[in-house]
Amino acid sequence: MTNYISNRTFDEIELGEFATLSHTLTSKDILLFAVMSGDVNPAHVDADYAKSDFFHHIVAHGMWTGSLISTVLGTILPGPGTIYVGQKFNFLKPVLIGDTITAKVIVKAKHEEKKIVELDCVCTNQLGKEVITGEATVIAPTEKINRKRVVLPEVAFKKEKCPYHERIIQMAKKFDPIKTAIVYPVSKVSLEGALDSMRENLIVPVLIGPKNQIQSLAKDEKIDISGVEIVDVLGGPAAAEMAVQMARKGLVEAIMKGDLHTDELLHPVVDKVSGLQTDRRISHVSVIDTPAYPRPLFVTDAAVNIFPKLHDKKDIVQNAIDLFQAIGFGIPKVAILSAIETVSEKIPSTLDATALCKMAERGQITGGLLDGPLAFDNALSEEAAHIKKINSVVAGRADILVVPDVESGNMLLKQLILLADATFAGLVMGAKVPIILTSRSSSLLARTASSALALLYLRNRNQKNQNDDISF
Numbered sequence: 001m002t003n004y005i006s007n008r009t010f011d012e013i014e015l016g017e018f019a020t021l022s023h024t025l026t027s028k029d030i031l032l033f034a035v036m037s038g039d040v041n042p043a044h045v046d047a048d049y050a051k052s053d054f055f056h057h058i059v060a061h062g063m064w065t066g067s068l069i070s071t072v073l074g075t076i077l078p079g080p081g082t083i084y085v086g087q088k089f090n091f092l093k094p095v096l097i098g099d100t101i102t103a104k105v106i107v108k109a110k111h112e113e114k115k116i117v118e119l120d121c122v123c124t125n126q127l128g129k130e131v132i133t134g135e136a137t138v139i140a141p142t143e144k145i146n147r148k149r150v151v152l153p154e155v156a157f158k159k160e161k162c163p164y165h166e167r168i169i170q171m172a173k174k175f176d177p178i179k180t181a182i183v184y185p186v187s188k189v190s191l192e193g194a195l196d197s198m199r200e201n202l203i204v205p206v207l208i209g210p211k212n213q214i215q216s217l218a219k220d221e222k223i224d225i226s227g228v229e230i231v232d233v234l235g236g237p238a239a240a241e242m243a244v245q246m247a248r249k250g251l252v253e254a255i256m257k258g259d260l261h262t263d264e265l266l267h268p269v270v271d272k273v274s275g276l277q278t279d280r281r282i283s284h285v286s287v288i289d290t291p292a293y294p295r296p297l298f299v300t301d302a303a304v305n306i307f308p309k310l311h312d313k314k315d316i317v318q319n320a321i322d323l324f325q326a327i328g329f330g331i332p333k334v335a336i337l338s339a340i341e342t343v344s345e346k347i348p349s350t351l352d353a354t355a356l357c358k359m360a361e362r363g364q365i366t367g368g369l370l371d372g373p374l375a376f377d378n379a380l381s382e383e384a385a386h387i388k389k390i391n392s393v394v395a396g397r398a399d400i401l402v403v404p405d406v407e408s409g410n411m412l413l414k415q416l417i418l419l420a421d422a423t424f425a426g427l428v429m430g431a432k433v434p435i436i437l438t439s440r441s442s443s444l445l446a447r448t449a450s451s452a453l454a455l456l457y458l459r460n461r462n463q464k465n466q467n468d469d470i471s472f
Contacts, residue, residue: 336372
């Protein structure tokens with residue numbers, strides 16, 4: 001594309017002359033057209049995640065496709081100075097996100113008296129199939145125009161803050177709350193986070209920590225803890241040990257991290273004799289809500305497993321799939337991330353990704369659609385996947401991102417938070433009870449959404465187990 005734009009005057013235009021323009025359709029194109037036109041037909045713009053894969057097959061409005069023809073007429077042939085008189089189009093096939101559409105106009109007639117030009121018009125997709133045919137009538141310019149091309153501004157879309165976290169909270173409210181051990185809630189945010197989840201009827205908190213300190217904190221911060229059970233234990237490690245023992249005895253259904261380090265909380269959890277281990281490796285799953293992505297995004301493992309081996313990654317993937325399905329989101333598309341999307345023995349994470357995909361094919365990982373290795377861009381961007389010719393149901397539309405190690409995962413989460421206005425909730429999976437593991441600086445909404453995840457996971461899992469029992 002040149003920096004200048006020029007036209008073809010009526011006298012210069014020849015019969016049979018043609019011009020073309022190509023564009024690959026993105027979800028942003030559809031949203032921008034909807035904002036401009038006011039067309040909110042669900043067939044064009046419905047990105048409601050609860051409707052399974054529908055978003056991935058959204059159809060472009062026919063007028064968007066037809067607008068490519070208008071662009072050719074107004075910028076190339078005849079170009080600047082053209083006046084649109086009329087058009088007649090036939091819409092033959094749907095246009096989907098990721099389709100590359102080529103618009104072509106061909107001069108078929110000229111009328112000297114009013115400088116009228118008639119053109120045949122056709123739009124084809126990347127397969128050469130016609131999606132629009134028709135004709136257009138214009139008044140061609142009579143004066144030559146050659147001007148610097150206008151650079152259009154970038155358009156950014158903002159969505160409602162945390163709609164998916166809010167939706168998860170609302171989904172969880174249909175169930176009875178879970179009794180949850182709050183480990184060492186001796187800071188304002190950890191205590192308020194537990195009580196916020198209680199007020200939302202998501203948990204019944206049991207505060208585990210130094211009773212006098214908790215009561216003093218509540219008094220100073222004017223937080224009402226009347227009627228809330230407190231188990232008096234001195235110190236964070238002792239509180240974590242008590243929470244684990246209560247979970248082993250069935251006195252609580254979940255554990256929530258308070259104002260202590262993650263390793264202090266998890267140390268008694270992974271004890272082989274008195275802990276909460278199962279035959280599954282424990283791992284952390286973050287549920288990301290960001291305006292930069294049209295659905296919730298699960299990221300694992302960015303908190304627990306530092307340099308996981310292949311057998312660890314198998315459990316990490318399965319834990320994330322289990323959470324995704326247990327909270328009612330259906331079959332996830334799982335992207336196994338690496339630095340590149342091709343297999344290389346020089347990059348071990350690409351070999352792990354390949355092995356994990358083969359394990360899924362052989363039934364060693366179930367419940368999800370896996371692909372990898374995928375780079376971050378082509379895992380989330382359909383445009384990037386299309387450009388790199390990656391033919392996959394996962395590429396460009398991933399629901400779960402599996403990172404190579406905790407370093408890359410931690411950096412990814414913080415980049416999303418700082419640069420993509422993301423918020424996240426999270427759970428530790430693979431233990432006998434879900435562990436609500438948020439940062440000590442996490443917002444109240446993040447803690448509440450994490451409680452909702454634990455509630456949905458437990459209740460839907462138990463309901464599924466009951467149905468499985470009945471089926472036998």
